[in-house]
Amino acid sequence: MKLHSQLLLSWLALPLGALSSESVASAAPVGIGPCFKGPVGLQLYSLREQFKKDVPGTLDKVKGFGIKYAELAGNYNLTPEKFKDQLAARGIEAVGAHFPYEKFRDDVQGIAIEAKALGLKYAGCAWIAHEGDFDEKTCREAIAVFNRAGQALAQHGLKFFYHTHGYEFQPHGKGTLLDLLISETDPNFVSYEMDIFWIVHPGQDPVKLLEKYGKRWELMHLKDMKKGTPTGLLTGHSEVTNDAALGTGQIDLVSVLGAAKKAEVRWYFIEDESPSSEQQIPQSLRYLENVKF
Numbered sequence: 001m002k003l004h005s006q007l008l009l010s011w012l013a014l015p016l017g018a019l020s021s022e023s024v025a026s027a028a029p030v031g032i033g034p035c036f037k038g039p040v041g042l043q044l045y046s047l048r049e050q051f052k053k054d055v056p057g058t059l060d061k062v063k064g065f066g067i068k069y070a071e072l073a074g075n076y077n078l079t080p081e082k083f084k085d086q087l088a089a090r091g092i093e094a095v096g097a098h099f100p101y102e103k104f105r106d107d108v109q110g111i112a113i114e115a116k117a118l119g120l121k122y123a124g125c126a127w128i129a130h131e132g133d134f135d136e137k138t139c140r141e142a143i144a145v146f147n148r149a150g151q152a153l154a155q156h157g158l159k160f161f162y163h164t165h166g167y168e169f170q171p172h173g174k175g176t177l178l179d180l181l182i183s184e185t186d187p188n189f190v191s192y193e194m195d196i197f198w199i200v201h202p203g204q205d206p207v208k209l210l211e212k213y214g215k216r217w218e219l220m221h222l223k224d225m226k227k228g229t230p231t232g233l234l235t236g237h238s239e240v241t242n243d244a245a246l247g248t249g250q251i252d253l254v255s256v257l258g259a260a261k262k263a264e265v266r267w268y269f270i271e272d273e274s275p276s277s278e279q280q281i282p283q284s285l286r287y288l289e290n291v292k293f
Contacts, residue, residue, distance in 0.1 A: 041069025096122030150189025224249030
């Protein structure tokens with residue numbers, strides 16, 4: 001104990017300049033700044049091509065970014081337990097994961113088992129299977145699936161969410177099918193993940209939707225849209241090269257981040273589907289560290 005006290009006093013006596021910038025920087029979470037407080041992680045789908053070739057090496061890259069939280073989109077041929085161990089060995093916590101719509105419909109207990117093995121808080125759906133334009137019939141079917149799945153997952157201490165993908169803005173009544181989806185799903189069991197790209201792509205306003213539905217938006221995908229990308233499309237599809245590093249595209253991120261803070265979004269994940277994601281992810285983290293709103 002005496003030796004520990006002496007070491008502590010010696011460290012405290014050091015001039016401030018003796019502390020390396022590296023040691024100070026390592027204590028600060030990446031992506032966090034004076035305005036944006038996160039928590040922020042990475043959707044691992046951003047590095048899907050790299051994972052196909054080398055799972056441990058790609059996880060090392062994620063660790064190298066300084067990422068502490070992840071959202072998953074598959075386990076890359078590893079068991080949930082082994083993938084969780086690989087993440088934990090690098091100080092990365094899996095917060096949530098995306099699972100297929102059909103599995104929520106047909107085998108929600110299987111999702112619960114896998115999610116628990118991965119140590120998740122959230123299990124979500126990012127695409128509702130549909131033919132042609134998304135329509136009211138399919139939307140109402142999804143509402144029933146989501147409400148059942150949400151209740152089933154809650155029994156395991158898990159939260160269900162739906163991730164927006166742009167096709168849900170077909171007109172319905174005085175609003176859209178997304179309005180129907182949100183209003184008819186039980187807020188006790190169904191939350192939402194706003195992918196801001198897939199709000200802007202169909203010509204909608206993320207700020208207005210954050211203000212309208214508030215705490216229903218528990219999670220958010222952060223990505224920017226390359227300048228000049230067409231909007232007003234309800235397809236849910238776009239070239240992956242239209243994903244841009246945060247702050248370099250055409251989305252008003254300052255307004256979105258301010259509205260997300262007011263809506264009390266709980267988790268943020270950078271998702272960058274572009275071929276340049278390895279270069280752009282650090283750029284996006286630096287943007288979040290410096291953005292003012």
